[in-house]
Amino acid sequence: MGATSANRWVAVLATVDTKGPEADFLRAWFRDRGWVAKVVDVGLRPPPEGWPEADVPREEVARLAGVDATDLLHMRRDRALAVTGEGAARVLLGWWQEGRLAGAIGIGGNQGTAAACLALRSLPLWVPKVVVSTVASGNLRPYLQASDIAVMFSVADFLGGPNRITRTVLARAAGMLLGAVESQPTPVDGRPAVALTALGNTHGAVSALVEWLRQRGYEPVAFHASGAGGTAMEQLAEQGAFSAVLDLTPHELVGEVFPEDIYAPVRSGRLRVVGRLGLPQVVAPGGLDYFIFGAPDAVPERYRDRPTHYHNPYNTNVQARPEEVRRVADELVARLNEAAGPVALVVPLRGWSYIGEQGGPLWDPRIPEALREAVRERLRPGIRYLEVDAAINHPEFVQAVQEVFQEVCR
Numbered sequence: 001m002g003a004t005s006a007n008r009w010v011a012v013l014a015t016v017d018t019k020g021p022e023a024d025f026l027r028a029w030f031r032d033r034g035w036v037a038k039v040v041d042v043g044l045r046p047p048p049e050g051w052p053e054a055d056v057p058r059e060e061v062a063r064l065a066g067v068d069a070t071d072l073l074h075m076r077r078d079r080a081l082a083v084t085g086e087g088a089a090r091v092l093l094g095w096w097q098e099g100r101l102a103g104a105i106g107i108g109g110n111q112g113t114a115a116a117c118l119a120l121r122s123l124p125l126w127v128p129k130v131v132v133s134t135v136a137s138g139n140l141r142p143y144l145q146a147s148d149i150a151v152m153f154s155v156a157d158f159l160g161g162p163n164r165i166t167r168t169v170l171a172r173a174a175g176m177l178l179g180a181v182e183s184q185p186t187p188v189d190g191r192p193a194v195a196l197t198a199l200g201n202t203h204g205a206v207s208a209l210v211e212w213l214r215q216r217g218y219e220p221v222a223f224h225a226s227g228a229g230g231t232a233m234e235q236l237a238e239q240g241a242f243s244a245v246l247d248l249t250p251h252e253l254v255g256e257v258f259p260e261d262i263y264a265p266v267r268s269g270r271l272r273v274v275g276r277l278g279l280p281q282v283v284a285p286g287g288l289d290y291f292i293f294g295a296p297d298a299v300p301e302r303y304r305d306r307p308t309h310y311h312n313p314y315n316t317n318v319q320a321r322p323e324e325v326r327r328v329a330d331e332l333v334a335r336l337n338e339a340a341g342p343v344a345l346v347v348p349l350r351g352w353s354y355i356g357e358q359g360g361p362l363w364d365p366r367i368p369e370a371l372r373e374a375v376r377e378r379l380r381p382g383i384r385y386l387e388v389d390a391a392i393n394h395p396e397f398v399q400a401v402q403e404v405f406q407e408v409c410r
């Protein structure tokens with residue numbers, strides 16, 4: 001057994017009553033390569049007579065979640081799966097905290113994917129984790145949330161044991177996990193890290209600030225404000241990853257106030273975490289001037305008469321009206337008011353995105369005033385507020401953010 005696998009193992013999560021042969025195939029695959037793999041049963045029913053046994057049976061998984069396994073079949077199905085997912089999460093976390101868990105792989109259809117992802121999400125970011133799923137082509141956002149779970153489509157169904165298709169897929173997925181487990185991450189170099197939030201429509205400002213931060217000895221880490229990105233940034237902030245935050249693109253707040261927007265955060269309370277932690281933060285209204293929907297035919301009827309930017313075939317941007325921006329601005333100000341640490345709000349008056357700047361397809365000069373009103377009425381004293389007579393991606397705005405960032409980080 002290699003040095004990397006001594007006293008450590010990988011976990012295989014599966015509903016053993018239906019996926020027992022596939023779980024056993026993975027256990028053998030890892031064993032043949034010098035790794036112990038332990039099967040954790042997240043199923044609701046006992047496995048058939050004579051099937052491969054789990055290393056952690058469903059009875060133990062249910063017990064860890066405070067439920068007797070005999071009760072699983074009498075519970076509503078979604079609640080029963082939540083039980084097996086929670087119990088498996090406690091198994092994985094216990095192994096991880098003991099330094100025993102090297103990584104984990106889950107396999108399943110809808111049921112197995114749901115339970116496995118509940119457990120995998122409990123592990124810290126960058127612990128290697130893979131799920132092989134029959135429903136990988138569907139909407140997996142609720143399953144994955146802000147976790148770094150790698151996903152592989154099973155192609156064929158897991159039925160009747162491994163075959164020429166699923167055997168290949170399972171082996172490739174196991175290889176993905178093993179490659180991640182055996183790779184050594186680059187050591188942290190000691191530079192303080194600063195988080196930034198971005199979308200394509202604020203790329204100019206964020207990329208300029210990334211380079212500026214790097215030149216001043218920081219390690220900039222940008223997050224795409226797609227719902228999962230902002231939430232992941234906040235989770236990492238809770239883990240102590242950052243010394244400060246440049247939240248220039250808090251677009252997910254639009255999705256929290258107006259749930260039709262597809263970039264709603266996967267965890268509610270966007271903008272509250274960094275303030276609660278007391279980290280220095282500079283905030284701008286990047287991306288708060290429009291809604292993000294899917295393909296053009298997915299735009300809700302009530303938004304279809306507005307100026308629209310067709311970003312790509314699966315991403316359609318629709319202008320927000322001043323009264324809608326005001327609702328978002330009220331929530332923005334309220335959350336900034338809660339901050340325990342130094343905070344600044346920097347507002348570009350000539351547009352909050354490429355498409356929303358003066359001359360762009362979604363420009364509306366009334367939008368900045370909607371935020372101004374919220375600031376005048378609600379922003380508490382002590383929060384640095386600065387207006388810049390430029391669009392968000394212009395050098396004047398970038399320079400203003402640089403100056404304010406140095407103020408709040410003193």
